[in-house]
Amino acid sequence: MRHVARLLLLAALLLPFGLAHAQTDWEELMEDYMQADEADEDLPASLHELLSELTQNPININQSRREDWEQVPFLSPTDIENICAYVDRYAPLKTLGELAMIEGLDYYKQQLLRQFVVIGPETPAPKQHLGQWLKYARHQLLATAKIPFYERRGDQNGYLGYPYKHNIRYRLQATNHLRAGFVAAQDAGEPFFANKNRLGYDFYSFYLQLKDLGPVATLIAGKYKAGFGMGLVVNNDMVMGKTSLFNAVGRTGSAFRPHASTMSYNHFQGLAATFRLSRHLQLSPFLSYRALDATPVSNSDAVTTLLQSGYHRSATEMAKKNNTRQLAAGTHLGFSGHGLHAGATVVYTSLNRPLSPDTSVIYRHFYPVGRQFVNFSADYGYTTARFSLRGETAFDKSFNLATIHALHVRLSDELTLTALQRFYGKRYNALFAKAFSEGGSVKNESGLCLGATWSPMRSLTVNAYSDIAWFPWPKYQVSRASRAFDNCLNISYKKGNWALAARYRFRMKQKDNDDKTSLAYRKEHRLRLAVEHQANRLSLRTQADLSAAGQQGWSRGWMLSQHVSANITKAVTVSASCGYFHTDDYDSRIYTYERGMLYTFNFPAFYGQGLRYLFLASAKPSSRLVLQARLATINYFDRSTMGSGLQQINHSSATDLDLQVRWKF
Numbered sequence: 001m002r003h004v005a006r007l008l009l010l011a012a013l014l015l016p017f018g019l020a021h022a023q024t025d026w027e028e029l030m031e032d033y034m035q036a037d038e039a040d041e042d043l044p045a046s047l048h049e050l051l052s053e054l055t056q057n058p059i060n061i062n063q064s065r066r067e068d069w070e071q072v073p074f075l076s077p078t079d080i081e082n083i084c085a086y087v088d089r090y091a092p093l094k095t096l097g098e099l100a101m102i103e104g105l106d107y108y109k110q111q112l113l114r115q116f117v118v119i120g121p122e123t124p125a126p127k128q129h130l131g132q133w134l135k136y137a138r139h140q141l142l143a144t145a146k147i148p149f150y151e152r153r154g155d156q157n158g159y160l161g162y163p164y165k166h167n168i169r170y171r172l173q174a175t176n177h178l179r180a181g182f183v184a185a186q187d188a189g190e191p192f193f194a195n196k197n198r199l200g201y202d203f204y205s206f207y208l209q210l211k212d213l214g215p216v217a218t219l220i221a222g223k224y225k226a227g228f229g230m231g232l233v234v235n236n237d238m239v240m241g242k243t244s245l246f247n248a249v250g251r252t253g254s255a256f257r258p259h260a261s262t263m264s265y266n267h268f269q270g271l272a273a274t275f276r277l278s279r280h281l282q283l284s285p286f287l288s289y290r291a292l293d294a295t296p297v298s299n300s301d302a303v304t305t306l307l308q309s310g311y312h313r314s315a316t317e318m319a320k321k322n323n324t325r326q327l328a329a330g331t332h333l334g335f336s337g338h339g340l341h342a343g344a345t346v347v348y349t350s351l352n353r354p355l356s357p358d359t360s361v362i363y364r365h366f367y368p369v370g371r372q373f374v375n376f377s378a379d380y381g382y383t384t385a386r387f388s389l390r391g392e393t394a395f396d397k398s399f400n401l402a403t404i405h406a407l408h409v410r411l412s413d414e415l416t417l418t419a420l421q422r423f424y425g426k427r428y429n430a431l432f433a434k435a436f437s438e439g440g441s442v443k444n445e446s447g448l449c450l451g452a453t454w455s456p457m458r459s460l461t462v463n464a465y466s467d468i469a470w471f472p473w474p475k476y477q478v479s480r481a482s483r484a485f486d487n488c489l490n491i492s493y494k495k496g497n498w499a500l501a502a503r504y505r506f507r508m509k510q511k512d513n514d515d516k517t518s519l520a521y522r523k524e525h526r527l528r529l530a531v532e533h534q535a536n537r538l539s540l541r542t543q544a545d546l547s548a549a550g551q552q553g554w555s556r557g558w559m560l561s562q563h564v565s566a567n568i569t570k571a572v573t574v575s576a577s578c579g580y581f582h583t584d585d586y587d588s589r590i591y592t593y594e595r596g597m598l599y600t601f602n603f604p605a606f607y608g609q610g611l612r613y614l615f616l617a618s619a620k621p622s623s624r625l626v627l628q629a630r631l632a633t634i635n636y637f638d639r640s641t642m643g644s645g646l647q648q649i650n651h652s653s654a655t656d657l658d659l660q661v662r663w664k665f
Contacts, residue, residue, distance in 0.1 A: 049263075052598055052599050053260060056598075057179075058116050060117075060119075062092040062120050063120055066084050066336075067217070075113075076408055077388040077408065078384070078386060078408060078410060080383075081339070081385060082385050083102055086102045086103075107458055134178075136174065137172050138172070139173075139664065140662065141170050141663045142168070142169040142661070143166070143168050144166065144600060145660075146657070147164060147657045147658075148655075148656050149654070149656070149657065150649050152647055153645070153648040154313065154647065158313075159190075159646060160190065160191040160313060160314065160315065160318060162188075162192070163188050163189060165187055165188040166185075167183065167262050169182075169183050169260070178210060179207075179209040181207060181260055182204065182206045183204065184203070184204050185201060185202065185203045187202065187311055187313065189314075189646075190202040190313050195318055196321055202264075203310065205223045205260065206223065207222035207258035207259060215277075216274075216275060216276075217276050217282065218256050219271075220272045222258070222259075223258070223268065223269045224259050224286075225258075226272060229332075229379030230406070231392075232377050233346075233377045234345065235434040236268065236432050255282075256272045268328060270288040271286065272284070272285070272286035280335055282336075283331065283332075285329075288329070289325070290325075291323075291326075292307070292322070292325070293309075293324070294307060294323055297356055301353055301354070302353060303323075303354070303355060303356065304356060306355070306431075324351060324352060325352040327349070327350045327351075329348050330346055330348060331345070331346060341381050341382075342380045344378050344379075347374070348373070348374050349431050351371050352371075362474045363473070363476050366429075368429040373397065373430070374396065375395070375396050376395060377393060377395070378392070379391065379392040387410070388409075389406070389407050390405070391403070392404055396427075396430060398427065400428040400429070401428060402422075402423065402442055402443075404420070404421070405421050406420045415452070415453070416454075417452050418450070419450050420448070421447070422446065423446045424442050424444060424446070426443065426444040428442065438469035439471060439484075445469055445471055446470045446472070447468055447470065448467070449466070449467035451465035451466075452464055460491075460493050461492050461493075464487075464490070466487045467484075467485070467486040468484075471483070477512055478519065480519065482511070482519055484509040485506075486505075486508075487505070487506045487507070488503070490502070490503045497535065498531075499532040499533070500532075501531075501532075502527075502530075503527070503528045504526070505526045506524070506525055507523070508523050509522050509524075513552075521551070524547070525546075527545070527546040528543065530542065530543040537566055539564065540563065542561075543562075543592075544561075545559040545560075545561075547583065548588060555584040555587035556583070557583025558582055558590070559579055559590040559606060560580050561578065563576070564577070571620040572620075573617070574617045575595065575617075576615045576616070578613040579592065580611050580612075581612065582608075586607045590605065591605050592604065592606070596616070597628045597630060602632075608637075609636065609637045609638040610636040611634070613632075614632035616630045616631075617629050624664045624665060626662040627660070628660040628661075629660075631657050631658075633655040636652045639652060
């Protein structure tokens with residue numbers, strides 16, 4: 001308890017200087033989403049990547065199109081409809097204050113949207129040739145490195161490279177028509193200019209994007225992401241979780257966007273384009289050919305699993321690098337107008353090595369098998385200023401079914417109701433599908449999620465949802481049909497410089513009991529309380545997390561954390577945080593989102609007993625140069641080692657230093 005006393009003393013010493021504020025920025029949005037979607041590993045990183053990119057390329061309201069607003073993850077279909085209607089009627093907008101005039105756009109979204117939009121020229125700039133585009137192009141070069149002050153077991157014997165993680169990003173932006181860039185990334189332990197990485201970095205991404213050139217809405221060459229409908233056939237971008245049910249219900253984002261991420265999976269490589277066939281009709285074909293990592297079957301040409309970790313640190317991991325080839329081709333034909341939208345998608349996929357999972361294991365019985373896969377779907381919907389109904393129905397080549405529908409109704413300025421239904425057949429297979437689910441895949445699930453948002457006053461917002469899911473076929477650690485229940489209540493209150501937030505989540509999921517004779521519910525309770533306030537240049541956030549989980553007995557945990565940030569000058573910002581955690585074991589682990597540098601994502605899980613503290617500093621010596629450093633330490637009180645296998649650290653504490661340089665020219 002002496003560590004708790006120290007933490008509380010730290011908070012007390014900071015209070016006289018001012019209390020923290022719930023700054024309405026995109027980092028706060030990340031914290032809101034991360035509080036309840038811990039199970040979705042792709043969502044946090046993808047969301048962080050997208051919002052980071054939007055801050056660097058804000059939307060020019062007076063030159064915006066519907067597809068631009070569809071990139072913003074916290075906007076609902078009705079929000080997008082109302083924004084487009086207002087801009088069409090009253091453009092050009094003069095100030096961002098006009099966001100308050102848009103019907104249905106609440107105060108929180110208005111403030112958050114300011115982070116991603118600008119008021120540009122009243123009329124579109126005249127079209128120019130490539131030479132003039134490049135003459136006035138904006139460039140950005142960003143370099144990031146992570147330096148560990150510890151040694152893992154694999155660093156001594158097992159990993160092929162040195163223990164430093166680093167990446168380089170370059171981006172060129174020329175008007176609204178041309179964008180290009182590349183990414184080079186290296187994970188800790190991966191060989192550099194050695195082994196299969198003879199060209200240096202372990203992962204490279206190149207892309208070139210052209211927009212709004214006559215009938216060509218978008219043309220991308222290189223690596224890119226795609227998403228159509230509600231994600232039942234293809235969506236290797238991201239899907240918003242239950243926390244966002246109140247906002248981006250059923251949305252998958254725009255059709256194509258460049259893959260400017262360091263993640264080496266979940267993307268296509270080749271050509272993609274969207275053509276405007278008429279005012280209301282668009283055609284979006286794509287072609288991709290890329291190498292994949294896969295786990296091979298012994299003494300066979302087949303593979304059991306397509307891997308997504310992207311790690312190539314050990315000889316075993318490196319042997320699986322790029323050992324399989326994938327060809328994918330497809331198209332989407334879409335109509336939109338007068339609130340209606342409808343589309344059709346077809347995707348063909350071919351692997352040079354057949355998929356052959358061990359289907360004798362019961363939960364893998366209906367896993368995809370073979371070399372060739374075909375999927376097709378129809379998506380449809382109708383949206384007004386207060387009502388949105390969206391859906392998609394999909395089939396694979398064996399006509400196995402998957403379908404999803406979402407309804408969003410704004411009954412009044414204070415109350416909004418949402419419902420989402422899905423049915424994913426146990427035999428349905430789609431290699432690129434990603435949609436709203438409890439089980440983590442578009443397969444073997446049927447469910448209904450109901451949500452509501454109530455804002456009785458400008459300062460108070462209450463969100464709640466309840467999700468019921470049924471899995472007709474056995475899943476991992478479940479030997480028969482099972483059920484899951486997920487319920488969440490979120491309350492936020494903002495008054496002046498103060499903000500209070502409370503979130504409670506209760507989940508129940510059936511799993512096999514110890515002797516596998518019957519199913520028993522594993523229950524999980526999570527509670528978060530936070531208070532924030534801002535005074536002048538200093539801000540502070542105090543947060544308490546409680547958890548309890550178990551199937552036969554209970555595992556309990558809690559964490560108390562404090563965050564403080566200060567604007568020393570206009571060019572220098574510093575922040576620090578400290579948290580004490582105490583849980584019985586991993587089952588009651590605590591998740592927290594930690595702010596970091598641009599394009600760096602930190603969402604660790606804490607368990608056991610220990611202290612987490614970090615320091616972040618940012619300096620802007622000129623308008624073109626930004627320097628950042630982040631020092632983070634974790635100190636355990638209940639163990640002498642951390643991690644396992646090649647990741648094991650033979651010490652009770654570990655410190656990392658992150659450095660980043662951003663240069664605009």
